[in-house]
Amino acid sequence: EEVLDRFLGKADTFLTGHVTHHGDKPFFLYFALTAPHTPWLPKDEFAGKSGAGEYGDFVMQVDYLVGRLIARLDQAGLLENTIIFFSSDNGPVWFREDVEKYGHRSTGGLRGKKSDMWEGGSRMPFIVSYPSGFASGAISSQMIAFTDVMATLADLVNDEDFDKDK
Numbered sequence: 001e002e003v004l005d006r007f008l009g010k011a012d013t014f015l016t017g018h019v020t021h022h023g024d025k026p027f028f029l030y031f032a033l034t035a036p037h038t039p040w041l042p043k044d045e046f047a048g049k050s051g052a053g054e055y056g057d058f059v060m061q062v063d064y065l066v067g068r069l070i071a072r073l074d075q076a077g078l079l080e081n082t083i084i085f086f087s088s089d090n091g092p093v094w095f096r097e098d099v100e101k102y103g104h105r106s107t108g109g110l111r112g113k114k115s116d117m118w119e120g121g122s123r124m125p126f127i128v129s130y131p132s133g134f135a136s137g138a139i140s141s142q143m144i145a146f147t148d149v150m151a152t153l154a155d156l157v158n159d160e161d162f163d164k165d166k
Helices: 003-022 053-075 096-102 147-156
Strands: 084-086 127-129
Touching (some): 003 053, 053 084, 053 096
Antiparallel strands (some): 084 127
């Protein structure tokens, strides 16, 4: 029940230490949450708030935690020059009964859900924030995948050896 708060605490400890010892030098923080995977355990402050059951409440908690991490980056003066990727590994577990019960389509109307071959199981939002590098609100229709991230980051830091055979 406390795993998400622990992850946020570890990230905060890392950022505090980084700022203290390295100032505004580049860093890499991988903040991979276990949520909204099961078990769905929204904290009391989120329970019943989303109108979409425990799953929706847990998603609200994830949004809150990511917002706190972004606020921490801003407080440390690091947000403007930090690249943040936000995505998921697969679609939600959301059944037809859930759509009827909550009046909410967690896949945005795409067919399928987690573990399905259809788009609702594999087509994920991929949100990138980089205030000093990208225009706010820009949208791309380019197809991408997680496998694109490493090559993109290597390009951003001008790693000329990235794609060489070793």
